[in-house]
């Protein structure tokens with residue numbers, strides 16, 4: 184058992200929102216100044232997976248769970264090699280953590296990776312504020328504390344709408360993640376979470392990961408059985424090259440699966456509109472209804488954009504899943520090609536395992552479309568997350 188005193192100093196820090204709201208707290212992690220879109224996540228656990236999810240690149244993450252850091256940080260809980268959020272905001276950072284698997288305190292982890300944070304602010308009041316007013320930018324600072332200056336920086340911070348960020352978190356070059364007896368899956372990496380790759384590995388797939396700007400002909404030369412378009416940060420609408428690649432992928436007749444950003448890119452390639460949401464969905468407790476079975480799944484979500492239901496032509500796609508909180512589109516099945524896509528995260532990490540079956544659905548789609556025999560693991564996956 185690791186018990187460690189985290190002893191963050193009492194250095195003052197401030198969080199200043201672009202509408203002038205100021206919250207005063209103490210510095211957490213790296214001292215300095217950072218900014219971005221202020222998001223909140225309602226997951227009770229999983230702060231480290233959330234911190235390292237590349238889809239959060241450029242965003243400040245505020246956790247609604249008030250106790251953050253109480254199980255430390257561990258090399259096991261990474262969704263990327265480094266933290267990806269631009270800054271981290273918590274209510275209460277504990278003086279001790281306890282976890283047999285922890286390697287270090289969350290504070291030490293944040294410092295080691297240069298991640299600026301703030302603790303001791305009323306996160307729930309701030310969440311209610313953002314939820315009412317809509318998403319906005321903010322800065323966290325433990326260096327300059329002059330509020331007018333920080334407010335100006337928050338106002339000047341570039342908006343997430345219109346920002347292409349996926350290229351900044353994509354792999355630099357192609358690599359083989361794993362080899363197995365199952366289908367060959369080519370993954371377009373716009374910031375792919377590790378647990379998506381592990382989910383394919385658990386099903387016996389051979390997985391080849393390529394940078395998001397890879398020419399489709401290069402991918403086809405590898406002879407994939409299925410194509411996957413990953414999650415990722417930023418606004419999908421300006422990603423015209425990626426949308427074009429998805430269009431070409433559709434023309435190949437290969438089965439295609441997209442998660443989150445990938446779902447949005449597939450939708451855009453099929454002429455379906457995407458809009459920026461009032462506050463977005465981020466958490467591990469979003470109820471989603473499967474319209475085919477009537478079953479409700481508790482899902483993990485992380486998105487600030489969504490597809491516009493009005494723009495789905497009946498001959499293009501069918502809605503398979505909807506969010507029960509606000510009726511937003513959560514899943515599509517495409518009609519002109521063998522494609523399925525999800526706005527939420529079946530790989531969870533963190534979150535419940537209700538939606539893991541979507542990877543099996545894709546395996547079955549691949550088996551239907553291609554002459555491949557699925558290994559038993561492809562449809563009877565272990566529930567384990569690693």
Ligand SMILES: NC(=O)CC[C@H](N)C(=O)O
Nearest residue numbers: 238414415443444487488
């Ligand atoms: N997790 C994701 O892929 C997020 C997609 C996109 N950046 C959004 O915020 O909606």
